[in-house]
Amino acid sequence: MATVGMGVYVHWPYCPSKCAYCDFNAYLLPRREDAFSSYTAALVAEIRQAQRDGELTSPLTTAAFGGGTPTLFPAGDLLRVLAELRGVGLQAGAEVTVEANPGDLSATALRDLAQAGVSRLSIGAQTFSDRLLGAIGRLHTAEDVVQAVQAAKAAGLARLNLDLMYGLPEQTEADVEEALNRSIALDVGHISAYALELEPATVFGRRARQGKLALPSEAAVVAMGDRIEARLTEAGYRRYEFSNYARPGQESQHNQAVWQRGRYRGFGAGAHSFLGERRFWNLASPELYARRLAEGQSVVAGEEDVSELAMGEWVYLSLRTLVIDRERFRQDFGRAWSDVFPAATAWALDEGWLLEAGPCLLVPPGRRWLLNQVAAPFLEEGRRRPGTLTPSAETG
Amino acid sequence: MHPLSRIRNFSIVAHIDHGKSTLADRLIELTGAVESRRMVAQVLDTMDIERERGITIKAQTARLPFVAADGETYTLNLIDTPGHVDFSYEVSRALAACEGVLLVVDAVQGLEAQTLAHFYAAMEAGLVVIPVINKIDLPHADLPRVQADLEQLGFLAEEVLAVSAKDGRGVRELLQALVDRVPPPQGDPQAPLRALVFDSHYDPYRGVIAHLRLVDGSVRVGQTIRLMAKGGEYSCDQLGVFTPLAVPVERLEMGEVGFLSAGIRSVAEVPVGDTVTLAERPAAVPLAGYRPAVPMVFAGLYPAEPAQYDVLKDALEKLRLNDAALSFEPETSTALGFGFRAGFLGLLHLEVVQERLEREYGVDLVTTAPHVVYQVQLTDGQELSIDNPSHFPRPETIREVREPMVEATVFAPSEAVGAVMELAQERRGSFVTLEYPTPGRAKLVYRLPLGEIMYDFFDQLKSRSRGYASLDYRLADVAVSDMVKVDVLLNGEAVDALSFVCHRSEAERRGRGLCQELRRLIPRQLFEVPIQAAAASRILARETIPAMRKDVLAKCYGGDISRKRKLLEKQREGKRRMRRVGRVEVPQEAFMAILKAERS
Numbered sequence: 004m005a006t007v008g009m010g011v012y013v014h015w016p017y018c019p020s021k022c023a024y025c026d027f028n029a030y031l032l033p034r035r036e037d038a039f040s041s042y043t044a045a046l047v048a049e050i051r052q053a054q055r056d057g058e059l060t061s062p063l064t065t066a067a068f069g070g071g072t073p074t075l076f077p078a079g080d081l082l083r084v085l086a087e088l089r090g091v092g093l094q095a096g097a098e099v100t101v102e103a104n105p106g107d108l109s110a111t112a113l114r115d116l117a118q119a120g121v122s123r124l125s126i127g128a129q130t131f132s133d134r135l136l137g138a139i140g141r142l143h144t145a146e147d148v149v150q151a152v153q154a155a156k157a158a159g160l161a162r163l164n165l166d167l168m169y170g171l172p173e174q175t176e177a178d179v180e181e182a183l184n185r186s187i188a189l190d191v192g193h194i195s196a197y198a199l200e201l202e203p204a205t206v207f208g209r210r211a212r213q214g215k216l217a218l219p220s221e222a223a224v225v226a227m228g229d230r231i232e233a234r235l236t237e238a239g240y241r242r243y244e245f246s247n248y249a250r251p252g253q254e255s256q257h258n259q260a261v262w263q264r265g266r267y268r269g270f271g272a273g274a275h276s277f278l279g280e281r282r283f284w285n286l287a288s289p290e291l292y293a294r295r296l297a298e299g300q301s302v303v304a305g306e307e308d309v310s311e312l313a314m315g316e317w318v319y320l321s322l323r324t325l326v327i328d329r330e331r332f333r334q335d336f337g338r339a340w341s342d343v344f345p346a347a348t349a350w351a352l353d354e355g356w357l358l359e360a361g362p363c364l365l366v367p368p369g370r371r372w373l374l375n376q377v378a379a380p381f382l383e384e385g386r387r388r389p390g391t392l393t394p395s396a397e398t399g
Numbered sequence: 400m401h402p403l404s405r406i407r408n409f410s411i412v413a414h415i416d417h418g419k420s421t422l423a424d425r426l427i428e429l430t431g432a433v434e435s436r437r438m439v440a441q442v443l444d445t446m447d448i449e450r451e452r453g454i455t456i457k458a459q460t461a462r463l464p465f466v467a468a469d470g471e472t473y474t475l476n477l478i479d480t481p482g483h484v485d486f487s488y489e490v491s492r493a494l495a496a497c498e499g500v501l502l503v504v505d506a507v508q509g510l511e512a513q514t515l516a517h518f519y520a521a522m523e524a525g526l527v528v529i530p531v532i533n534k535i536d537l538p539h540a541d542l543p544r545v546q547a548d549l550e551q552l553g554f555l556a557e558e559v560l561a562v563s564a565k566d567g568r569g570v571r572e573l574l575q576a577l578v579d580r581v582p583p584p585q586g587d588p589q590a591p592l593r594a595l596v597f598d599s600h601y602d603p604y605r606g607v608i609a610h611l612r613l614v615d616g617s618v619r620v621g622q623t624i625r626l627m628a629k630g631g632e633y634s635c636d637q638l639g640v641f642t643p644l645a646v647p648v649e650r651l652e653m654g655e656v657g658f659l660s661a662g663i664r665s666v667a668e669v670p671v672g673d674t675v676t677l678a679e680r681p682a683a684v685p686l687a688g689y690r691p692a693v694p695m696v697f698a699g700l701y702p703a704e705p706a707q708y709d710v711l712k713d714a715l716e717k718l719r720l721n722d723a724a725l726s727f728e729p730e731t732s733t734a735l736g737f738g739f740r741a742g743f744l745g746l747l748h749l750e751v752v753q754e755r756l757e758r759e760y761g762v763d764l765v766t767t768a769p770h771v772v773y774q775v776q777l778t779d780g781q782e783l784s785i786d787n788p789s790h791f792p793r794p795e796t797i798r799e800v801r802e803p804m805v806e807a808t809v810f811a812p813s814e815a816v817g818a819v820m821e822l823a824q825e826r827r828g829s830f831v832t833l834e835y836p837t838p839g840r841a842k843l844v845y846r847l848p849l850g851e852i853m854y855d856f857f858d859q860l861k862s863r864s865r866g867y868a869s870l871d872y873r874l875a876d877v878a879v880s881d882m883v884k885v886d887v888l889l890n891g892e893a894v895d896a897l898s899f900v901c902h903r904s905e906a907e908r909r910g911r912g913l914c915q916e917l918r919r920l921i922p923r924q925l926f927e928v929p930i931q932a933a934a935a936s937r938i939l940a941r942e943t944i945p946a947m948r949k950d951v952l953a954k955c956y957g958g959d960i961s962r963k964r965k966l967l968e969k970q971r972e973g974k975r976r977m978r979r980v981g982r983v984e985v986p987q988e989a990f991m992a993i994l995k996a997e998r999s
């Protein structure tokens with residue numbers, strides 16, 4: 004692995020309301036008083052369990068607190084978990100990111116986080132149109148985003164990300180333009196721009212099935228995405244993943260490690276872990292999760308042995324960064340790229356899906372919207388065990 | 400062994416779902432032919448598909464011992480009949496093996512088209528008909544009405560029996576009525592053997608088991624038998640009766656019902672309706688009514704994976720051992736590769752074969768839209784029989800096309816007559832008669848092209864009569880019709896497996912419907928795909944599948960790599976199962992799309 008360390012992720016599964024597009028493992032805050040404290044206790048217990056089971060062998064180089072809404076928890080809970088992570092090897096200078104929703108960040112809480120070593124704040128802005136914010140079920144306004152950024156900066160959190168969304172129902176190009184301008188004006192180092200994906204088990208998914216969702220056309224979504232890339236590039240951000248843009252040095256190390264197929268251990272309800280050969284995930288229900296841990300039991304809900312998939316998955320993830328480094332592949336697997344993916348590579352180069360640039364293969368701009376089409380043949384060819392099958396000519 | 404006077408051979412006939420199979424179960428149970436702890440509901444329907452769909456496809460038989468009122472034990476031979484119009488010839492042969500029938504009528508539904516069809520068939524065959532009202536346990540049972548309807552058919556009030564096949568009420572009386580009313584078999588026990596084959600099935604160990612009704616003479620194990628239709632001779636190695644479990648016997652005599660095996664390798668050698676006689680003392684004249692099975696509906700059967708061709712071939716051959724009505728020949732399609740053109744008795748038969756191929760033989764199938772056979776006379780006088788639309792000749796070479804016609808009998812409430820006539824008219828039907836055999840129920844006869852009623856006619860009939868109409872049809876003759884072939888072009892290339900033949904007046908509507916359905920079914924490709932329907936090189940309809948612009952995951956959320964990756968792999972797998980036609984990936988359902996287009 005290029006990065007020898009390992010990341011940790013901590014999931015905070017509650018939100019003040021459920022957004023219309025969201026199928027994350029997030030629940031409305033239960034009325035029970037002790038929901039926070041028992042969940043936090045469970046997180047601590049799971050971290051100790053992982054430590055005891057030898058799952059945290061390497062230095063922990065990044066940590067990400069996601070959700071749900073981590074900042075809905077009392078700052079003390081976050082700090083307690085952070086302290087626990089320090090105890091099991093989270094390094095002093097490690098990147099520690101916390102996701103936050105605008106509107107629920109107090110100046111004191113922010114200061115406490117910064118002091119405890121939180122180095123990055125990722126703020127869910129989504130859009131700067133209050134009309135759209137209401138329509139997608141967000142509780143904050145555009146103004147809250149501005150204030151959140153200012154408060155974070157004041158608290159000494161220098162590395163900031165804004166999450167934006169495009170392709171929302173009734174969103175116009177002008178809405179996107181405004182979000183870009185205002186985000187850039189806020190001078191954050193990192194911007195993520197996600198196209199809306201319709202998930203069946205969401206309010207939007209249901210409305211779409213009923214034919215009651217006015218989504219922009221696919222061509223319009225593509226145009227928005229292209230505009231985002233152009234505008235952010237012009238403003239000095241580099242697109243270092245399909246949906247992520249950063250100024251030099253502001254990239255999320257945690258996410259980069261994931262795309263490089265680095266190992267991570269996820270704590271919390273529904274959290275996913277990847278320990279090299281094996282991916283596994285926890286029980287989704289926060290209450291069941293907490294109860295099991297209180298009883299000292301395992302909370303693993305499912306697992307997948309991905310050793311056979313490793314090489315294909317590596318490409319699948321690399322493709323997200325729009326660059327495949329064949330030299331890194333050789334280092335990671337001890338095998339030559341050309342031996343593992345002869346057919347898919349020939350196909351991709353022939354048909355213009357990839358361009359050769361020294362040891363690297365690049366996804367040309369015209370093909371980025373079809374990354375799944377590029378990935379599929381590599382996933383398939385990479386799945387084959389060495390020597391079991393000769394790959395046949397790929398016909399995408 | 401069994402004095403002739405104590406044998407009764409009978410069938411149960413009924414409109415579908417009126418309770419034929421359930422009643423058969425009760426009869427078997429009540430006579431103790433099968434111990435009740437071994438009773439599986441609907442003992443006689445043995446194929447999985449029959450039980451699941453509740454349709455009897457193969458006729459079965461059971462010998463029921465019954466102690467009648469006179470204290471004597473009678474042998475009641477129940478000959479179950481197939482319950483679907485596709486198999487009406489098989490029904491007629493089963494009836495020919497009997498002296499009587501139980502005409503079962505649902506106490507709620509009353510008379511239906513097939514009730515009447517069966518009734519007339521039984522009368523024609525000269526059988527004693529015992530009218531039975533079933534399901535009298537149902538709260539909505541309307542005995543007086545059904546009774547009155549039956550009287551309209553000429554039955555006396557006191558002739559009508561009322562039973563519940565479900566709880567067994569009236570069933571003992573029914574058995575007694577069989578003894579009292581159905582005559583014992585009449586025939587000549589000394590004459591040369593003549594046995595009617597009313598069914599047969601293939602047994603992997605013994606070869607074909609022919610189901611027989613002995614009309615004259617007798618047969619013993621070891622004798623050489625001759626099959627009169629095809630002339631084959633075989634040594635009889637086993638005889639037996641069905642209880643309904645197979646029990647071997649040494650000989651079968653005039654009037655009895657049983658089975659014979661003689662090392663016969665395929666059911667096609669012993670077609671239903673054939674006569675078995677003895678080689679050393681053959682009968683001079685076979686029994687009347689033999690007719691070879693004529694497939695009426697054809698479809699292309701292709702393996703989803705070209706490598707499975709041999710598996711499909713093998714499976715079809717095995718199925719044919721047991722299904723004399725199934726025919727098939729190899730064919731090649733530019734779109735689908737190597738496969739078979741197969742002939743069926745009707746759509747249900749096709750579905751049953753399809754299901755068996757997939758379920759019992761594990762073949763993944765692509766089936767093209769079913770079609771009837773057209774007789775085409777060319778301008779040069781040549782006569783062609785077209786069972787594959789893509790072979791339909793060019794219009795300028797055609798002098799005349801004839802299509803198969805059926806005589807369809809629809810039985811419907813009188814208020815639905817208008818709707819039924821409208822439907823028949825839409826389907827190019829010509830009116831034959833309208834009668835009211837019982838008050839409030841109309842019997843409509845139409846002459847209709849088989850090609851028009853094959854797909855959704857029955858569904859339409861049901862929906863337009865709010866579920867009350869019923870249908871029966873039989874092949875009548877052929878009619879000269881103005882038929883055209885419609886081709887479908889995908890991305891500018893004609894796809895042979897999508898061609899269809901229809902009446903000129905319908906070509907545009909159907910062509911458009913098919914294009915729309917294809918647009919729905921074919922996933923977007925990386926380029927725009929035009930879909931066109933054309934007849935005689937004129938474009939009738941056009942649709943466009945826009946190019947795929949976007950296929951990318953926005954976010955790997957929370958490190959959950961597996962879920963979206965699996966989705967992608969599933970898509971990929973779906974794509975692998977598609978057929979590539981030119982540059983276009985076409986899912987398998989698309990080849991049946993014409994059926995759906997018809998229905999919408």
Ligand SMILES: Nc1nc2c(ncn2[C@@H]2O[C@H](COP(=O)(O)OP(=O)(O)O)[C@@H](O)[C@H]2O)c(=O)[nH]1
Pocket residue numbers: 413414415416417418419420421422453454455482533534535536537562563564565566
């Ligand atoms: N209530 C009631 N239901 C019956 C009776 N006879 C049959 N059925 C039901 O009617 C349906 C059709 O019966 P089945 O014997 O399969 O009819 P077939 O299609 O004529 O063989 C089944 O659901 C049976 O359970 C009866 O006497 N009473």
Ligand code: SF4
Pocket residue numbers: 017018020021022025026027029070071072104127
């Ligand atoms: S805040 Fe985030 S996790 Fe919570 S409901 Fe909205 S999108 Fe989902």
Ligand SMILES: [Mg+2]
Pocket residue numbers: 419420421444453454455482
């Ligand atoms: Mg039945």
